[in-house]
Amino acid sequence: xxxxxxxxxxxxxxxxxxxxGILIWKKVPxxxxxxxxxxxxxxxxxxxxxxxxxEEASDLLAQYKQKQAEAEKEASVILEExxxxxxxxxxxxxxxxxVQIERRAKVAEERIAQAEAQxxxxxxxxxxxxAVKAAETLITERMSDARSxxxxxxxxKEIPNKLN
Numbered sequence: 001x002x003x004x005x006x007x008x009x010x011x012x013x014x015x016x017x018x019x020x021g022i023l024i025w026k027k028v029p030x031x032x033x034x035x036x037x038x039x040x041x042x043x044x045x046x047x048x049x050x051x052x053x054x055e056e057a058s059d060l061l062a063q064y065k066q067k068q069a070e071a072e073k074e075a076s077v078i079l080e081e082x083x084x085x086x087x088x089x090x091x092x093x094x095x096x097x098x099v100q101i102e103r104r105a106k107v108a109e110e111r112i113a114q115a116e117a118q119x120x121x122x123x124x125x126x127x128x129x130x131a132v133k134a135a136e137t138l139i140t141e142r143m144s145d146a147r148s149x150x151x152x153x154x155x156x157k158e159i160p161n162k163l164n
Contacts, residue, residue, distance in 0.1 A: 004010055
């Protein structure tokens with residue numbers, strides 16, 4: 001047995017056994033296992049938190065996609081309404097313009113008719129004045145004093161007949 005203790009492997013083995021014995025006596029493996037368990041629990045908790053955050057992010061993404069789809073749908077409805085309203089306004093403007101053009105044409109026609117009537121009246125007046133001047137000239141040239149007193153006497157005699 002003395003030879004057994006003389007071998008260096010023996011003393012290394014005894015040293016290792018004492019070392020592991022002290023570690024077990026001081027409960028080092030249990031504390032290492034406790035630290036590993038707590039680290040595993042922390043990692044598990046972080047994984048659960050990450051999973052929960054991922055689910056929340058997925059939910060938010062779905063909500064935003066839904067809101068975006070609703071906003072696009074609403075925008076298309078608004079755009080269609082705006083286009084329809086623009087068409088209505090254009091039709092109303094065309095109709096109002098047609099009415100205004102028609103009214104102005106009517107006013108212009110009335111003014112033209114008035115101008116024609118006024119021109120006809122002026123021509124009649126000028127014609128009448130010219131006829132009167134021509135008649136006056138003819139009468140003064142052809143009428144003698146004797147003939148004129150004869151006409152005046154005959155006109156005076158006809159007055160009582162015309163007044164009755």
